[in-house]
Amino acid sequence: MSNDENIYRQMLKAIVEHQLPPGARLPEDRLSEAFGVSRTGIRKVLHRLALEHFVVVEKNKGAQVNHPSEAEALEVLDSRILIEPQLTPALLQHWSSAQSQRFRTMALEEKRAEKDNQLADAIQLTARFHYELATLAGNQVLARFVEQLCYRSSLILAAYGTRGSVGCECGDHSQFLDILDQGNESEAETWMTHHLKHIKSSLILENKAEENIDFQQLFGR
Amino acid sequence: MSNDENIYRQMLKAIVEHQLPPGARLPEDRLSEAFGVSRTGIRKVLHRLALEHFVVVEKNKGAQVNHPSEAEALEVLDSRILIEPQLTPALLQHWSSAQSQRFRTMALEEKRAEKDNQLADAIQLTARFHYELATLAGNQVLARFVEQLCYRSSLILAAYGTRGSVGCECGDHSQFLDILDQGNESEAETWMTHHLKHIKSSLILENKAEENIDFQQLFGR
DNA sequence: TCTCTATTTAATGTATACAATGTATTGGTT
DNA sequence: AACCAATACATTGTATACATTAAATAGAGA
The missing domain is CATH 1.10.10.10 (Winged helix-like DNA-binding domain superfamily/Winged helix DNA-binding domain)
Structure with missing residues (x-):
């Protein structure tokens, strides 16, 4: 390198x-x-x-x-919500037991890192899980974009995440793998959408930057 | 600047x-x-x-x-096919007669440039039409990505386009504006999908790079 | 004591010099 | 004449020096 x-x-x-x-x-x-x-x-x-x-x-x-703005944070998550669920059809086409095995290992590692409070590892593994799925779907151009969005999400969670959360506590990633193993396309799409929307809604967006505070509303008569 | x-x-x-x-x-x-x-x-x-x-x-x-590979060319178009049609709901939410006016002017300029063989202008206007629509949909993160994809498409057409074509001869962009003015969401989505698929299928992908020519097959016994 | 200004300080922006690498040319050998 | 090797050339990689700009500090005046 x-x-x-x-x-x-x-x-x-x-x-x-x-x-x-x-x-x-x-x-x-x-x-x-x-x-x-x-x-x-x-x-x-x-x-x-x-x-x-x-x-x-x-x-x-x-x-x-970068300290992402609230707007940027929401747009990154919305972008993922628009793209990642749509990748499931192509993903299922490339799915195999070998791949399933690989991703299950990753999901377990991630879970362990979370449990052991290895924050850095957990963050990396969470992002990797998502962008490696995107890569497997077969479109490199989209996969690189999703990769960037995943890493940007990590940064967003640093700014707006709940303390200690790395974004994916709403249900295990291995759940998604179960659905893929069953080959259920529509359910996989739905799961991914819910998963990402849950992350989005878990963001804490109330910390106003000082330049936007409306003093008139705060102290005015 | x-x-x-x-x-x-x-x-x-x-x-x-x-x-x-x-x-x-x-x-x-x-x-x-x-x-x-x-x-x-x-x-x-x-x-x-x-x-x-x-x-x-x-x-x-x-x-x-960059001389895009065939794979890259197809992936860029596939990315657009996955994203741009999905932007129409948000696009319609921000649609107005003022915007309609603006885009119709752009479509006319584009048509004129094409007719007058102003290749450079036509290419720019074609790309701009698409990425300004994406911008109007409201998600800056996605819009910047679509902008890049549109410009990359221009480069792809330089490599794989039919001579003189700038990629959008399959039907006027103003057609799409008519559909938006009617507020027909599903039709707009369908139109955009067909439009992009038509561009994709118009690419001429048979010119093998010389490094991949199989001399054995060409000249071997 | 506070504020405004001038000066100093520290950082980035840009150009240039030198080193390292790849390419082309030349000359010799087979 | 064709091929290989060695040298010369051209181009990029990296570091450094200088110019420019923003921030911090100190000093003078109110």
């Missing part, structure tokens, strides 16, 4: 695993000395992360971990 | 309008002298275009305009 790619993955990992919280500043020189490369390489990674909405860079003001 | 953004748009424009054909090499020093900036700025734009799949950069070998 190239050095850039390595740095990129380390930083993305730190962001989606909530090691670098939303809003954290990312000074180029500090990062360059941490990774042992010049600012040139860091800037490249930073700009890539910016294009993928994991960080925001303001001109002459540097980069920081 | 920032200088980077300006360069980015000019290059993207040149690519989607088929001024820079698929496979065209993009040497950094030639571009930097053309735009009057150093290689630093060019590299940033090149890498951005690469992440968006408009160019490919190979390590130590530089950048060239």
Whole structure:
């Protein structure tokens, strides 16, 4: 793997695993000395992360971990609700006992990580479960987009999730695998829709940014 | 607009309008002298275009305009077929006579550009029609993705389109506006699906790249 | 003491220099 | 004449230096 790619993955990992919280500043020189490369390489990674909405860079003001707006959070989840359930037909076409086995292992690992409070691992595994399903559906273009949406969801949960929750407590992922093993297409689609809507509705969106507080309503007569 | 953004748009424009054909090499020093900036700025734009799949950069070998594979071409169209028709409900919610007016103007311009053989303009307007519809549906995250897919479609048509076609000859875009004006949701969804499937099936996918030619089968006994 | 301004400080933006890599050309050998 | 090897050339990869901009601090005036 190239050095850039390595740095990129380390930083993305730190962001989606909530090691670098939303809003954290990312000074180029500090990062360059941490990774042992010049600012040139860091800037490249930073700009890539910016294009993928994991960080925001303001001109002459540097980069920081993106703090998704409420609107962005809802739109990411809505996008997943629109796409992921629609992938189930193609998913079933590529389904096999070998795949079932693979995903069941993943679901168990995820459950264990959750139980052991291995937050970082649990987050990674939750996202991976979803985007590997998308990959199996066969369309790489869509799968890459879903992958991004899953990671963005991890970031969103860092900002708006209930404490400790990684987003998928509404029912086990292995439930979904049972449905796939039965080959029930419509039920699989329904399950996925409910699953994602549940995550969406679990977001806590009441923490207003200070710039939007309506003082007139708060204190006015 | 920032200088980077300006360069980015000019290059993207040149690519989607088929001024820079698929496979065209993009040497950094030639571009930097053309735009009057150093290689630093060019590299940033090149890498951005690469992440968006408009160019490919190979390590130590530089950048060239992406020549989409057949698989990529089909997947991009399939992605649009999965997403765009699904946007019609939200689209109708935001529909108004003012919007109708705006899109009809666009459709007319597009038709005129096609008739006058203004290939570049026609391509731009065709893509814009689709992604502005997606934008009106209200989900910015999805809309940006659809925008990218539309531009990638333009590039795909450069590689696999019938000569002179910009992809939407199967029926006027104004037809779709008629359906929206009537508020017929299911018909709008159907129309969009057929429209995109028609574009997909119009691609000419038989020109094998030379690296895949089976000489044994061609010349072998 | 507070505020406004000037200066300093620290960060990013951009260009350039050098190193590393890939490609083309030339010359020699079979 | 065709093929291989070695060298020369051209292009990209990376680091660094300088310019530019935003933020922080200190000082003067009210």
